Amino acid sequence: MKVQTRIRWWPWAAVALSLVVAFTLSMISPRDDVQGELVRIMYIHVPAAWLAYVAFFMTFVGSLTYLLTKNLRWDRIAAASAEIGVFFTGLTLVLGMIWGKSTWGVWWTWDARLTLTAIMFFVYLGYLALRRTTDDPVARASRASVLGVLGAVQIPIVHFSVVWWRTLHQPPSIVRPDSPAIQEPLMLITLIVGVVAFTIIYISLMIKRIELTHLEDQLTEIEHSTDQPVAGEAVVVPELGARP
Amino acid sequence: MTEWGWVAFAYGVAYGSFFLYAGSIALRINRARQSIERSE
Numbered sequence: 284m285k286v287q288t289r290i291r292w293w294p295w296a297a298v299a300l301s302l303v304v305a306f307t308l309s310m311i312s313p314r315d316d317v318q319g320e321l322v323r324i325m326y327i328h329v330p331a332a333w334l335a336y337v338a339f340f341m342t343f344v345g346s347l348t349y350l351l352t353k354n355l356r357w358d359r360i361a362a363a364s365a366e367i368g369v370f371f372t373g374l375t376l377v378l379g380m381i382w383g384k385s386t387w388g389v390w391w392t393w394d395a396r397l398t399l400t401a402i403m404f405f406v407y408l409g410y411l412a413l414r415r416t417t418d419d420p421v422a423r424a425s426r427a428s429v430l431g432v433l434g435a436v437q438i439p440i441v442h443f444s445v446v447w448w449r450t451l452h453q454p455p456s457i458v459r460p461d462s463p464a465i466q467e468p469l470m471l472i473t474l475i476v477g478v479v480a481f482t483i484i485y486i487s488l489m490i491k492r493i494e495l496t497h498l499e500d501q502l503t504e505i506e507h508s509t510d511q512p513v514a515g516e517a518v519v520v521p522e523l524g525a526r527p
Numbered sequence: 528m529t530e531w532g533w534v535a536f537a538y539g540v541a542y543g544s545f546f547l548y549a550g551s552i553a554l555r556i557n558r559a560r561q562s563i564e565r566s567e
Binding site for chain 2: 295298302306309319320321323324327328331370373374377378381382384385484488491492494495498499501502505
């Protein structure tokens with residue numbers, strides 16, 4: 284079978300460039316009066332959390348569209364986005380723990396935002412595990428899409444948990460009912476550039492991850508095609524009447 | 528640890544994770560391509 288996808292290098296270049304720009308701006312941004320240099324952790328923690336939402340929202344869109352159209356292309360988009368979302372959520376949790384230890388003095392506390400983010404992380408890990416329960420692409424897509432749609436309920440709950448409940452975690456930095464919490468222009472610009480850079484990284488990773496899903500589906504198709512040996516090359520049909 | 532130490536730790540974890548994850552995708556793509564080409 285011919286490999287139908289061609290090698291694209293530009294997504295990797297976009298990832299590298301975005302990381303360099305975000306890093307440079309994060310380092311030249313001013314220190315905070317209260318948090319000092321530790322405020323720089325915000326420029327990677329907040330974009331990572333934001334992209335986790337975006338990724339899981341795309342999983343919701345892909346899953347819902349698959350259920351409506353039964354087109355496997357949408358399931359591939361949902362699956363690719365879920366894996367990247369799990370990556371960004373894991374990164375958010377770890378960076379949050381580092382920031383928490385350096386500012387609050389503890390690695391973890393059972394705060395509403397932290398706990399709900401951890402639950403979201405495990406729900407989408409479950410989504411990825413569910414996808415591995417069968418090789419049948421249609422059954423896999425149907426099962427995963429239901430969880431992909433239901434799981435999206437968590438996104439607004441996690442985001443507004445700091446508004447709805449009294450928490451140790453600070454309120455949203457940008458998307459909040461009143462004006463943004465950051466008043467210093469260069470800090471706000473740095474944070475917005477960080478979000479844009481991480482969005483470019485997300486798009487680039489999506490392109491490569493969808494390419495991988497496409498190749499894996501081709502491979503599964505080859506492995507399950509009728510002209511392949513059933514039990515491997517080592518097993519041969521015994522010749523009738525032959526003496527051992 | 529100093530404030531800059533915590534910042535360096537956080538950025539090391541974040542950027543290291545990006546390189547590891549991007550590398551794992553690239554590796555899996557190459558492996559899948561090779562498997563498909565072998566079965567041709």
